Amino acid sequence: MQISNVDQDCNCNINRNVIVSKQELSPQVKFIEVCAPEIAQKAKPGQFVMLRLDEDGERFPLTLVNWDKRKGTISLIFQEVGVSTKKLGKLPVKNTISNVAGPLGNPSEIKSLGLVVIVCGGVGTAAAYPIAKGFKEAGNRVISIIGARSKDLLILEDEMREVSDELYISTDDGSKGHKGFVSEVLNQLIEKGYPINIVYAIGPPLMMKAASNVTKPHCIKTMVSLNPIMVDGMGMCGACRVTVGDQTKFACVDGPEFDASIVDFAELVKRLKIYPEEEKLAAQFHEKAGGN
């Protein structure tokens, strides 16, 4: 797929928050390009936006995948897991998203470091892409390891290849590339003696933790981008608090990137599962209401 799909001028100044292109990347994973000219001007790798789809909608964060300053669009990729992402998945092109706020969070600290390894899994690859691209453009050598449960679920393979000097693929079922986990490929690189200066690990919390466990004994600096529950996303609610070292940090204003070696991943996993019953209730409600 192309990470920016619209060739013609989409009049973003008038069509604010309008979805101008849309694509299914894998079952349940969708790509959209949205008119948001001011955000496109200011976006930097590592940042995110908060969306609210309609009057009754919740606010939820999505990482910025790409942006086009000239056209005035931003690109987002999401997995349809909850009520809001499913609703967003159903919104057709030319429809408007009620609210898009951003860019939020601190940008990645991109500089010339030497060898940068990007490890990512599942939809986390979408968040990793602009960081890989940024490091590449800053003159680094970039090695990317992308993973998924199976080859059909891999996303952005071509895009990642384009911004990487080397690309490794890993699938849980072995349908493509290494059979197993991305952290195992990372471990192989370390054992081969690659002089890695920094690792960025982005994906499900357990994947990020596994990557961190691999790099820790070798004292390789590892950054992770965390995805806790957020309500405002701007430093008001504290829902996104995470324990980093011995401190409580807010992912929205202090992060979303943190030093993996001191992140309390177990707590993060638990805090992502605060609303299991409410999620079920909402799914049932929308199935009934929406004729899903």
Place this chain on the structure above:
Amino acid sequence: MKTVAHIDEKTAVLDHLHSIPVPKQDPKERIRNFDEVSLGYTEQQALREASRCLSCPNPQCVKGCPVGVQIPEFIKLLKGKNYDQAISIVKKQNRLPAICGRVCPQEEQCQKFCLLGKKGQPVSIGRLERFVADLERTRGVTVPSITAAPTGKKVAVIGAGPAGLTVAADLAVLGHKVTMFEALHKAGGVLVYGIPEFRLPKSIVQAEIEYVEKLGVELCTDALAGRLFTIKELFENGFDAVFIGTGAGLPKFMGVPGENLSGIYSSNEFLIRVNLMKSYRFPETDTPISVGKRVVVIGGGNVAMDSARTALRLGAESVSLVYRRSREEVPAREEEILNAEEEGVVFKFLTSPTRFVGNELGKVIGMEYISCNLGEPDQSGRRKPVPIEGSKAVMDVDTVIVAIGRTPNPIIQNTTEGLKTAADGTIITDDTTGKTSFVGVYAGGDIATGEATVISAMGAGKKAAQSIHEYLTVNSFKKLNKISGRC
């Protein structure tokens, strides 16, 4: 609205020492709805209460008002049923009277100085202010035509809360072009995300915002200053002055073990979910909230009272409010404490949480606490709670709401070179003008003073508007760049 007048007519005898009680929803009824608790005076009641005012020639009450409302003057007009004139007198100093009549701590301000208060109860100035404001709103507010000639100056107001709305309205009336930038999807600030419907109906806030917009103020939502644009960029894009009124900020936590267990909310999160995101209507609305049977609220301010009373309305069986000092030191308004007590909130004074206990899923199930005595006064002048050794105990809890205050949001300060901040993160301003260390930039409200009240934020807004006006009319700027249009 289900209304049960909560007045004992026998005790409501007209005399100069007792104020006319205000009708309220019955506590048993009201904890099952989010409708406003206080129903406000009827015309009859307002006239009777107004007749208590002594019309002092040297009114002390005015001195207690942060914005200097001409109180005896508006009450005198009210007595004569000149309601239109009464509200216009109030509005000369106070642009948000329907809001201030409801949420101002009058007992600490105007009413504290009322002469009647020396022997009996002071005049209920707040209730009278609310009466004239509500009457005007129901009759339809006329928006004044702006007589000031356009100055050609542009002002950016960051944050559409009480301070920002005041600055925006005052400057628009003076002929300046004002744009308000609000980070959230809705204007109103704490009036919308923080103060619950049962204390301040959102339709009233909405009416005030519409009024400000009708004055020609442009509102730009989803615009987080410091990220979408910097202060410097506002000037580069043709703004001549900037006002920062971004409010209270990040929630504070106690720093005790287990505080990040699920089921523990900051009051900000809890109230944002309910008030701004309407989670009380979940799953019709998409934002969930989880309130268990046993709720504990930690803190003693108005926000703690709001959280406790909201939890009751969301169906909690028991709500305890835990405060480490005694009843004497509780900072919340007396009226709100009484409302909470009436509704069944259980107060546990001289109690300080020491640890939270979770289950295997990481959900809070218990709170360990220690009892305290009051020792010597601390820096704040209040007696310091001293833990009593050996008094630790654990109570079962399902939901905890931490309401112990907030610290300033750092985003603007971190992205604005030359904007000086204090050690506590607030923006340093000149008290009388709201000037910051950055030329052309003013600030007011909680971001400058730390947590305070709606009326003090409005007062700061009024002062800042005045000094911004002076700054703009004595300095002449050439606007080189045109603003490229977000709104």
